[in-house]
Amino acid sequence: MSDWVPYPEDLAARYRERGYWTGETFGAFLADRAAEFADQVAVVDDRQRWTYRELDERATRMAHGFVARGIARGDRVVVQLPNVAEFFSVVFGLFRAGAVPVFALPPHRFSEISYFCSHTEAVAYVIADRFGGFDYRTLAEQVGVRQVFVLGDPGQHTALADVPVDPTGELPTVDSGDLAFLQLSGGSTGVPKLIPRIHDDYLYSVRESAEICGLGPSSVYLVALPVAHNFPMSSPGVLGALHAGSRIVLASAPSPDVAFGLIQRERVTITGVVPPVALLWLTAAATRPEDLSSLEVLQVGGAKFAEEAARRVGPELGCALQQVFGMAEGLVNYTRFDDPDDLVAISQGRPISPDDELLVVDEDDRPVEPGEVGHLLTRGPYTIRGYYRAEEHNRVAFTDGYYRTGDLVRLLPSGHLVVEGRAKDQINRGGEKVAAEEVENHLIAHPAVHDAALVAVPDSFLGERTCAFVVATAEVTGPQLRAFLRERGLAAYKIPDRVEFVDEFPHTGVGKTSRRDLRALLAAREA
Numbered sequence: 001m002s003d004w005v006p007y008p009e010d011l012a013a014r015y016r017e018r019g020y021w022t023g024e025t026f027g028a029f030l031a032d033r034a035a036e037f038a039d040q041v042a043v044v045d046d047r048q049r050w051t052y053r054e055l056d057e058r059a060t061r062m063a064h065g066f067v068a069r070g071i072a073r074g075d076r077v078v079v080q081l082p083n084v085a086e087f088f089s090v091v092f093g094l095f096r097a098g099a100v101p102v103f104a105l106p107p108h109r110f111s112e113i114s115y116f117c118s119h120t121e122a123v124a125y126v127i128a129d130r131f132g133g134f135d136y137r138t139l140a141e142q143v144g145v146r147q148v149f150v151l152g153d154p155g156q157h158t159a160l161a162d163v164p165v166d167p168t169g170e171l172p173t174v175d176s177g178d179l180a181f182l183q184l185s186g187g188s189t190g191v192p193k194l195i196p197r198i199h200d201d202y203l204y205s206v207r208e209s210a211e212i213c214g215l216g217p218s219s220v221y222l223v224a225l226p227v228a229h230n231f232p233m234s235s236p237g238v239l240g241a242l243h244a245g246s247r248i249v250l251a252s253a254p255s256p257d258v259a260f261g262l263i264q265r266e267r268v269t270i271t272g273v274v275p276p277v278a279l280l281w282l283t284a285a286a287t288r289p290e291d292l293s294s295l296e297v298l299q300v301g302g303a304k305f306a307e308e309a310a311r312r313v314g315p316e317l318g319c320a321l322q323q324v325f326g327m328a329e330g331l332v333n334y335t336r337f338d339d340p341d342d343l344v345a346i347s348q349g350r351p352i353s354p355d356d357e358l359l360v361v362d363e364d365d366r367p368v369e370p371g372e373v374g375h376l377l378t379r380g381p382y383t384i385r386g387y388y389r390a391e392e393h394n395r396v397a398f399t400d401g402y403y404r405t406g407d408l409v410r411l412l413p414s415g416h417l418v419v420e421g422r423a424k425d426q427i428n429r430g431g432e433k434v435a436a437e438e439v440e441n442h443l444i445a446h447p448a449v450h451d452a453a454l455v456a457v458p459d460s461f462l463g464e465r466t467c468a469f470v471v472a473t474a475e476v477t478g479p480q481l482r483a484f485l486r487e488r489g490l491a492a493y494k495i496p497d498r499v500e501f502v503d504e505f506p507h508t509g510v511g512k513t514s515r516r517d518l519r520a521l522l523a524a525r526e527a
């Protein structure tokens with residue numbers, strides 16, 4: 001069995017014919033931009049400013065270093081870095097070495113990282129020494145991967161800066177049909193799913209996104225979210241920015257006190273945030289002194305942005321709002337700059353490609369009446385055909401090549417989508433996705449827990465928070481269970497915001513735990 005599901009040959013041929021898949025690779029396009037925009041600034045962080053030439057040289061050096069350390073074409077390497085310039089030299093270095101980065105996020109801990117390493121049989125793990133008060137070197141020791149590269153003080157490992165380089169060594173030839181990297185799925189199952197993206201498909205979405213979002217050499221893109229997340233990476237994100245010859249500015253946090261200063265200093269023109277961050281910015285803009293006049297576009301996505309808040313963006317931040325409804329599996333929708341204001345306020349946009357196929361269906365996979373709410377299924381030139389090494393799950397997550405998004409949507413006559421809800425067992429905590437089953441499995445591992453169910457609780461700021469309902473067989477408290485999950489190395493955003501105890505779970509007609517009844521129970525307890 002192959003590790004990932006390729007596109008059917010006839011469709012791949014069509015995507016090439018139509019000029020979507022161009023044969024470009026990540027490693028090569030950066031070299032082209034470096035030739036064109038050599039002395040322009042490519043990347044700015046708290047400590048550094050790199051021109052395109054410098055970034056290109058650093059990436060090549062890293063590639064030679066990785067190759068000299070035995071990393072070969074196709075090898076997986078877990079990358080967990082904060083928003084720093086070295087993210088780019090590492091990731092483009094890996095691309096040029098033909099290796100496959102696995103994009104972890106800074107909050108991930110032992111539970112997630114050990115799974116990524118074992119499931120992908122990763123040969124290396126790239127970290128920063130410390131970030132956000134956490135020492136990643138300790139985590140690296142617990143995980144026990146073959147090679148660890150550290151940005152900063154390496155401890156017992158290898159410093160990124162000290163990787164010996166053999167510039168005479170050969171870099172492998174990379175094909176645009178190769179696996180480029182593994183992105184993370186928000187997930188709805190017991191273990192996180194990994195998303196295989198190839199150069200051809202991802203670069204198509206990146207190029208088109210840059211075009212739709214109007215990026216060019218004079219654009220300045222602020223990375224307010226964690227850089228490895230699919231939204232700031234590709235919609236149009238940092239890759240779109242580099243492809244267009246724009247400048248990237250990395251923020252260490254999305255809070256107004258960090259981001260507003262950077263917008264003013266670097267004359268940022270576009271950025272992408274999740275709804276809670278947009279709400280914070282709207283509140284802060286009224287009182288903060290920074291000049292935000294350079295900002296032309298605020299993209300909001302990752303979770304549903306309330307219409308009232310959407311209508312405030314133009315008047316209060318003085319820029320255009322662009323709604324983005326995307327997923328790391330593929331399909332990305334944008335509102336366009338020439339869409340009427342009312343449409344931008346209520347819809348989550350329309351797809352990138354004329355060849356994005358969308359189905360809106362009922363419980364039996366029959367198309368709903370036009371304009372009715374249904375399950376969104378999609379396939380197209382940049383939507384995966386299956387998760388990485390997940391043959392069994394792929395049978396339920398894909399049908400006839402269509403990815404079952406788990407989102408409930410309504411299609412407007414203009415082709416725009418309105419996200420109306422969700423059918424998957426996932427909680428969207430302000431853009432951070434929590435798979436109910438994953439957290440439940442950890443809770444059930446506690447000796448005092450007989451059964452557990454994680455449900456979403458409405459929240460005016462995050463949209464949703466998590467509440468774990470627990471049937472206990474012995475004395476145990478909510479704080480003890482939360483501490484237990486932290487000890488098991490679960491990322492902080494997955495730790496339940498609330499824990500409620502019940503004697504038994506309500507069941508649906510077919511004997512499944514009724515999450516709807518649990519949510520009603522919580523509302524009754526609060527009343």
Ligand code: J2J
Binds near residue numbers: 231428431
């Ligand atoms: C409602 N729900 C949304 C929106 C995503 C661009 C933007 C976002 C992501 C992302 C991304 C939503 N309104 N505007 O990868 O390239 C929910 C849906 C979707 C899931 C995907 C990108 N935008 N969502 O959020 O892989 O439920 O990607 O299926 O993290 O987020 O999550 P993720």
